[in-house]
Amino acid sequence: MIFSRIPLLLTFLHVASAEQPSAPSPISAPLRELPWSKGRGSINFLHTTDTHGWHGGHLKEAQYSADWGDYISFAHHLRQRADEDGSDLLLIDTGDRVDGNGLYDASDPKGKYTFDVFKEQKIDVITSGNHELYLANSSIREYDEVVPDFRDSYIASNLDIYSPKSGKLEPFAPRYRKFTTKNSGIRILAFGFLFNFHGNANNTVVQSVQETIKEKWFQDAIREKDVDLFLVAGHVPVRDSEESDLIYKAIRNAKWDTPIVFFGGHTHIRDYRKWEKKAWGLESGRYMETLGFLSINGLSSGKRRLDATTAKSPVYRRMYIDNNLFSLHHHSGTNHSSFPTEMGKNVSEKIEKARKKMNLDExxxxxxxxxxxxxxxxxxxxxxxxxxxxxxxxxxxxxxxxxxxxxxxxxxxxxxxxxxxxxxxxxxxxxxxxxxxxxxxxxxxxxxxxxxxxxxxxxxxxxxxxxxxxxxxxxxxxxxxxxxxxPPVGLHTLERVTVAGHKAFAPRLIGRSESEQILLVNGDKDAPALPGYTTRDDAGSDGDDTIHQEIQFYxxxxxxxxxxxxxxxxxxxxxxxxxxxxxxxxxxxxxxxxxxxxxxxxxxxxxxxxxxxxxxxxxxxxxxxxxxxxxxxxxxxxxxxxxxxxxxxxxxxxxx
Structure with a gap:
């Protein structure tokens, strides 16, 4: 089933509240439908990046007030949906989980509480960002705690560390991962890259992407047989990035037709880039404001072989989900009572107790x-x-x-x-x-x-x-x-202009999108429009799950x-x-x-x-x-x- 893009206007207000007691209740707003793909050959992704310790949610912004426990519950419901309709759901995180919130920074040592909170979410592909590497202590904690928590899911294609035990230089984590999805049997080859970063402490080594893609292990990997989808996750922008383009070209030189999906990060924006019809990339904002969603329908797989004469190009679709309970309830088909899971509630309680121990509200x-x-x-x-x-x-x-x-x-x-x-x-x-x-x-x-x-x-x-x-x-x-x-929107579609004498960003496209016009025809024209991100990317201007009143950035x-x-x-x-x-x-x-x-x-x-x-x-x-x-x-x-x-x-x- 392909879900309608016609927005749904939520009519209830302040029925639900975020798990953190001090967080504001989210406000209802016009929502678009999740572009979920179901059945054989279908795969769905949830993506986080640049969370920077905001795992307790935004306690002064209702639109982003859900916490990491809520995300765990949300992922649980979507996994159930995938099991029921024969598709798959994978979770991706592309780094910069540290620096930027008291939940991480106020503890001694830093991250004392967040590591235990973060690991409760099952993540299928996870990478490092640059912030994990600025300080030697941070990279050692990442290597000693986070990498073992996620075992084979943690991928470090171009990152090494001098082992705290042996003192020898060794891979930070496995270079790549090959696995088969549970329901559709889609065979995935996944990489995890960091951009060409030079500000790391001297106990880690970031090899340039240019050199990494020349190595034998990489050249052998991209030529492996029985790969239905190349997945490139990393703390690398999806747009205007030499690193991403080099990886794309290297894969295409080896496999000219195998679908590719990129998950990026670092620039803190919502963005969706098209290389070509079988290669797209998603970047999912910052600070736990956005849960990125991407679906692909029509993939070949070990369980579903597509005949070359009848196969069609896979269909890629995306959405940027505002991280609040109104959005999460709607997209998971749940309500205030059916949404929280036991694990989700436990994690939210851990966050609340940690915040109290550190007196973060003082x-x-x-x-x-x-x-x-x-x-x-x-x-x-x-x-x-x-x-x-x-x-x-x-x-x-x-x-x-x-x-x-x-x-x-x-x-x-x-x-x-x-x-x-x-x-x-x-x-x-x-x-x-x-x-x-x-x-x-x-x-x-x-x-x-x-x-x-x-x-x-x-x-x-x-x-x-x-x-x-x-x-x-x-x-x-x-x-x-x-x-x-x-500003956390797709800036490639913005241009710098002058507003009242000040430099600002403005959209190149003027006027309402088709879905916004539908809202005014079929919905309540007087419905509240929340200020928020209005993203324009390579697929258009209908990617934000919540239809926002546009914010001006300078x-x-x-x-x-x-x-x-x-x-x-x-x-x-x-x-x-x-x-x-x-x-x-x-x-x-x-x-x-x-x-x-x-x-x-x-x-x-x-x-x-x-x-x-x-x-x-x-x-x-x-x-x-x-x-x-x-x-x-x-x-x-x-x-x-x-x-x-x-x-x-x-x-x-x-x-x-």
Whole structure:
């Protein structure tokens, strides 16, 4: 049966609530039907990626409030459905399960509770992301705990580790997996790749995809007989990715007609890419907001051989499921009472107990309004980055530094929005989970220091990408790493435009999709439209399971800066006149008046941007090595700085 794409309007409201007691109840909204495939030759997939510790769900966003226990229950019901109709269901996870939520980051050691929670879900193919590898301790815990939990399902095609026991370099996990599905007998050959990552700790080795696909084991694997489907999972974008294209071409050089399916990650977006009619790839967002769904109908298999003269191309379909109980109940054909499974409830209880043990709901203060990372223009009164460089950085560093200084941070140090209301221990890890502190280069000539921000933002006499190209090792610089992840929609179908003077993203396609028109004809035209992701990909604009009111996303700079101990008469703003006026209006440190400039300043920056800062200074004629830098703020991280500032400046109602 092929399910209708005509949306269903859910008419009940606040009947169900998420498993975490403090999570908001989801709100009903127009839903599209799950494109489930049933019968022989049919396979269905659920995909998660870039969950970054959000296994407790979103406790301030009703649309994404289901937790990992709910996902376990959801998968259970879909597996039952597959068993009943003769199809198969496989679960895929493509990495970055760590860094970004108190449930993972607040424990000692990190991940103390999340590993036990995560392993309760049966996953058929799982890979590492780059965040599992930044720190040696993280990769060792992944290798010692997660890999054994998932045994043959964990695949590491281009990742090795120096064994904690033997000290010898060995594969992180099996290079590939060949298996046959339970019901349809579809024979799958699966790989698990990581993009060409260079920021890993020195106890792991990431081999480039270019070199990996030349190896004998890979060339032999893609030529194996009796393969009905190649499955390429990995922490690799599905679009604009040299790595994915190389893997696709290598498989096609060996097997010109065997269907291929890719599951990607890393860019935090919803996306669906078509290579050709028998090769598609899905990317499923971020932060447990999205459960990606993909189905394929019409595959050949060991139980169902298709005659070459009558066989048709397999049909691929996708959906991005908003992770809340209204969506999960509907797509699983359950309700409030029939949905929870025993295992799902147990996992939700584990999450609740872990959150209580770590006091994640304890508040430092209360935000007076929402502050957006890229849902507000920069600069603006509701921009998180403006809050950072007009208040948080100046207030923090004015007391810590003794002379005129420029403090720089990349905007990618901020990962999420601040919502009005309590700013909790959990919130600190949501907005900035990274452990790197700040360093300084003392007595840098002002003329050079004042230009660094411009170069980092691609606004200097030479663009940052040109500087990188001139460096000794251009591969160590990945410019996208400076900024926050892009808005979680298929950005290849968006274009950068100017909205009220600000750079923003807008769809190239104008007007309602066919399914949205059907909604207005057959549904309630006054039904609430929730703000949410509106994805346009290679299959069209009907992939989101919930029909959303579109959100506007804005471009943000690579880096921001604050001037410290600059008097009004001696300061030249490092930012636009508009932003300088905003800072002055809000009591910040930048003023428009110009006068004498300091001869030298201390250039302070968060450690993540050190290589870029040194590169820009080198181009400007000042060659500082890393040995010329020193720690400031006694190693405090951005997480520490933000939580301390909130505690000192945002009292909750009723507090003095």
């Amino acid at each position: 508040a430092f203060g209360c935000a007076p309004q929402d502050y957006w990372l890229n849902r507000a223009p920069y600069p603006a009164n509701d921009s998180f980055l403006s809050l950072l460089d007009t208040h948080i950085l100046p207030d923090t560093f004015t007391a810590a530094l003794q002379k005129p200084s420029i403090v720089i941070s990349n905007s990618g140090a901020i990962r999420f929005d601040i919502f009005k209301g309590p700013f909790t221990i959990d919130s600190t890890f949501l907005v900035s989970p990274f452990t790197s502190g700040f360093r300084a280069i003392r007595n840098v000539p002002y003329g050079a220091a004042s230009q660094v921000l411009q170069y980092l933002n691609n606004q200097g006499q030479i663009l940052l990408e040109d500087l990188v190209a001139l460096s000794v090792d251009p591969t160590m610089y990945k410019l996208d790493d400076l900024t926050p992840p892009l 471009d943000v700079p690579n880096c921001i800066a604050a001037n410290i101990h600059f008097s009004p008469s001696s300061n030249k703003p490092l930012v636009s006149e508009e932003h300088a006026e905003l800072r002055s209006r809000q009591g910040g440190t930048v003023h428009l008046a110009e006068g004498t400039k300091p001869e030298t300043v201390d250039l302070v920056y968060n450690v993540f941007v050190q290589d870029w800062v040194l590169l820009a200074l080198q181009y400007l004629g000042h060659d500082y090595g890393k040995e010329a830098t020193e720690e400031v703020l006694e190693g405090q991280t951005m997480t520490d700085i933000i939580s301390g500032w909130v505690r000192d400046n945002w009292a909750c109602e009723g507090e003095k």
